[in-house]
Amino acid sequence: xxxxxxxxxxxxxFFQYFGTRYSGVTETRSDQALLGVQNYLxxxxxxxxxxxxxxxxxxxxTDSGVHxxxxxxxxxxxxxxxxxxxxxxxxxxGLNYHLKPEPIRILSAQRVPSTxxxxxxxLSRTYIYRLLLxxxxxxxxxxxxxxxxxxxxxGPLDIPAMREAxxxxxxxxDFSTFRSLSSExxxxxxxxxLLQLEIQPAPGFLSHHYGHRGLxxxxxxxxxxxxxxxxxxxxxxxxxxxxxxKLAPREIQELLEVKDARALPPHAMAPASGxxxxxxxx
Numbered sequence: 001x002x003x004x005x006x007x008x009x010x011x012x013x014f015f016q017y018f019g020t021r022y023s024g025v026t027e028t029r030s031d032q033a034l035l036g037v038q039n040y041l042x043x044x045x046x047x048x049x050x051x052x053x054x055x056x057x058x059x060x061x062t063d064s065g066v067h068x069x070x071x072x073x074x075x076x077x078x079x080x081x082x083x084x085x086x087x088x089x090x091x092x093x094g095l096n097y098h099l100k101p102e103p104i105r106i107l108s109a110q111r112v113p114s115t116x117x118x119x120x121x122x123l124s125r126t127y128i129y130r131l132l133l134x135x136x137x138x139x140x141x142x143x144x145x146x147x148x149x150x151x152x153x154x155g156p157l158d159i160p161a162m163r164e165a166x167x168x169x170x171x172x173x174d175f176s177t178f179r180s181l182s183s184e185x186x187x188x189x190x191x192x193x194l195l196q197l198e199i200q201p202a203p204g205f206l207s208h209h210y211g212h213r214g215l216x217x218x219x220x221x222x223x224x225x226x227x228x229x230x231x232x233x234x235x236x237x238x239x240x241x242x243x244x245x246k247l248a249p250r251e252i253q254e255l256l257e258v259k260d261a262r263a264l265p266p267h268a269m270a271p272a273s274g275x276x277x278x279x280x281x282x
Contacts, residue, residue: 008052008076009085012112012282013095015041018103019067019272020147026061034064037104044098045075048086052078059118059280060125063230065272067148069128070107072280074118085111118280124195125227126278129220129236129270130202133157140213144205149217150236150274157243159199159218165242165249166197168256169235176259178235179228180269188228190259196223199239221278236270 017025017037027038038056045054059072077086086094088109095106135141135151169178176190202219220239222232238255241247246265255263 008078008114010074010076010112010114010116011086011088011091011109012072012074012116012118013056013091013109014070014072014107014280016068016070016105016107019062019065021103022064024062024064024066025058025068025071040099040102040104041073041095044095045077047098048077048091048094049080050077051080052076057118059122060277062275062277063272065147066275066277068277070279071277072118072122072282074112074116076114121282122225122280124223124225124281126196126221126223126281127227127232128276128278129222129232130274130276131157131218131220131236131240132204132215133218134213134215140215142204142207142215147273148205150271152240152244154244157218157240158245159243161245161249162239162243163199165239165247165252166199168249168253170194170197173256174259175228175231175256176261177255177263178231178238179261180230180234181261182229184229190228192224192226192228192231194222194224196221197235230269233270233272233275234264234268236274237268238264240270241265241268 022037023032023034025037027036038058041056042054054075054077056073056075062068079085088111091109092106130149132141132145132149132151133156141151172191172193174190175192179190198221200219202217204215204217220236238247238252242249242252
């Protein structure tokens with residue numbers, strides 16, 4: 001369709017990335033050693049020759065080392081007078097061409113109304129955290145799984161105890177204990193509603209082709225409209241502590257009731273490598 005002169009076209013795009021290579025999803029200054037995924041998205045978009053600079057407004061701000069199977073963003077594209085607006089497919093192909101060879105891929109693009117906002121219109125976000133059990137040492141992690149899971153030291157985990165603990169986190173709570181402090185903390189309400197928390201066995205990458213050596217993969221799935229800063233990683237860390245016998249399931253409820261970020265035991269936050277943003281729903 002031909003856009004009216006002067007009216008930019010707004011698009012919703014879904015995209016995925018391998019987070020190890022980046023400082024996070026949000027843009028950083030161009031003199032940084034590691035750039036954000038957004039830097040590369042906007043650099044690729046500028047090569048489509050818009051008549052005004054393009055800014056990606058990203059739905060879910062993931063940290064350095066965190067991956068996305070499907071994050072989302074909206075962007076406005078103003079083209080030169082007389083040029084038709086890009087179709088969704090044209091935008092996907094053009095951005096992916098200019099993103100090579102980065103491990104970032106545009107999955108889809110569609111036109112949306114000018115009132116749409118990728119962050120504030122999201123109905124829910126789902127994260128998956130991948131755990132690898134059975135590794136006595138880091139060197140036992142399969143080479144294809146490095147940077148894509150967390151292998152907690154110290155033997156097997158008590159999965160039934162973790163599932164019992166998870167029930168305390170479901171529903172609406174003040175999650176102050178389970179957020180990391182940041183510059184936004186004073187301005188952000190700590191109340192969130194956890195809609196789903198499941199702990200399930202999962203396959204490893206091509207694991208059916210090699211001897212398992214007693215390795216087990218598990219996925220912890222979280223769904224909420226929105227999460228606090230590092231909330232998922234801190235919840236995973238606490239659940240793993242329960243699985244290791246360092247915390248009792250009931251202590252998860254006590255941690256919630258304390259409402260103090262300093263109450264979480266030291267080193268209780270899970271590393272970024274196992275965390276994947278699975279999807280954003282609208």
